Amino acid sequence: MTGRERGTVHALRRFNRSLLLRSLYFGDRQSRQELSAATGLSPASVGSVMRELIDEGIVIEVGSVESDGGRPRVLLRVNPAHGHVIGVDVGETRVRVELFDLAMTERAKADYPLDRHDAEVVTARMLDGIAAVLKDGGVGAGSIIGVGIGVPGVVQREPEVLVDAQTFGWDRVPLERLLRAGTDLPLLVDNGANTMGRAELWFGSGRGTTGAVVALIGSGVGASIISGDAGFPGASASEFGHLVVVAGGRTCRCGNKGCLEAYVGAEAILDRFAEAGGIIDGGADQESALAAVSHDDQGTGVLAETVRYLGAGIGSLINLLAPERVILGGWAGLLLGDRNLDAIRAAARLHSLRHPFATTSIELCRLGPEAVALGAATLPVEQFLTG
Structure with missing residues (x-):
């Protein structure tokens, strides 16, 4: 066998191993027959790779299920330990x-x-x-x-x-x-x-989607554009927080003016609340203070204004990317979304084109701030x- 042939065989075996590991990891317990059907690999290839993975302690047997007229099928899973x-x-x-x-x-x-x-x-x-x-x-x-x-x-x-x-x-x-x-x-x-x-794509609101944008809102604002599926994910960060929503508007922490972060980041919301005459408990940390404002903005109108700005930002994402889902997360995003998700959706609809908005769902992160x-x-x- 030539060096090229050995390299090709090694690369193919590595690909098969990765394909089976991914299928087993994201598909939970599966038999060899199910793995063959899910990956398209032959039963012989599946059996060979599984023997190798079991010998290495990466895969373990976890019971069996009855088959149609034959021997019970052994179930396999990736070894958590x-x-x-x-x-x-x-x-x-x-x-x-x-x-x-x-x-x-x-x-x-x-x-x-x-x-x-x-x-x-x-x-x-x-x-x-x-x-x-x-x-x-x-x-x-x-x-x-x-x-x-x-x-x-x-x-x-x-x-x-x-x-x-x-x-x-x-x-x-x-x-x-x-x-x-x-x-x-x-x-x-x-x-x-x-x-x-990635967490949302693997385990949360992004599961089953081939395209989503996850917005992370805390003191600052960011977003991740995810594509593919949990088995073969792709993700790229975007400076969503520095999308300009007000030309010549408030000064952002980045030094520019009118950025989305200067209106919907937690620090900016609390600054705007205080400027509007709202009273913040001097002993409260940022998260506690924002939680209080999200429940009662003391008639300042800051909460409704924040929802409009956030909806405008999400609408821009929908118009630009037409994602299947927009997932709102981060500790501040979850605080805002918990009580105001319908209002955020309505604001996004007002700032989106009809067709891409109709094919995009807006959801909360399922996995929480961790x-x-x-x-x-x-x-x-x-x-x-x-x-």
Whole structure:
């Protein structure tokens, strides 16, 4: 056999392995016969790859079902205990770190407040969190397949991982290099809106869709454009928060004027509320203060105005991208959407073309504010499934 032939055979076997692992991971328990039907691979190919995966401890047998006149069919699944992954959410007000098994069951969690965004401070919190979840979860570093990290801003991966996060004051911060001072674990870094989008695509409101936009609204505003399906996802971050909705309007944290974030980001809502004469409890944190405003804006009209701006932003997304779904998430997005989703839909309809709006649903994130960390943890899982 020539080198090219050996390479082709190896690549084909790797593809088959990845295809079967993905099918088994997202399809839960399946027999070899079901895997053959789902993937189009021959029973012989499925049997060969499954023997290999069982020998490696990646796949386990979990019972059987009766077949039509033949022997019972053995059911298989990916072994949740084969390894663990860590997801990190770097937010504006805290760093959250979570440990999961391969079934994405949470095993430990650590949460650290952030009052400064210096790269060294944020990095220290991340390393503290990684160490804490390993200890609390009773897991050794050798069990960790990888650490996924969701960060604000733009991530550049070549020649090294660099992060530009204007609201943090980060300009080409060498995040992976900083983390390497405290960990040797495999690291994968992506935009936080993207990781939330991946979580929704794999486990939440995005399941079953081939195209969606996940809007992440917290202190700031971002979005992830997701495509494909859970088995072969694609995601790209967009600067949704810096879509201009008012020419020459309020000054945004980015320095420009009239950005959507300057009207619907949590910090901006509270600023506008105070400017309109609303009274905020001086001892309340940002989340508690926004929760109070979302229930009662004290007659300022700020809440209704926020809904209109958010609807206009979503309408622009619908006109530009015609997604199957727009999913509203982030802690502030969920606070706003919980009581005002119908009003947000109505505002989006007013700012959308009739046909794309009719084919787009607007929904809330199902996974809650922890979706960013969960989605970050899917980064090493994706790499593991790909082989």
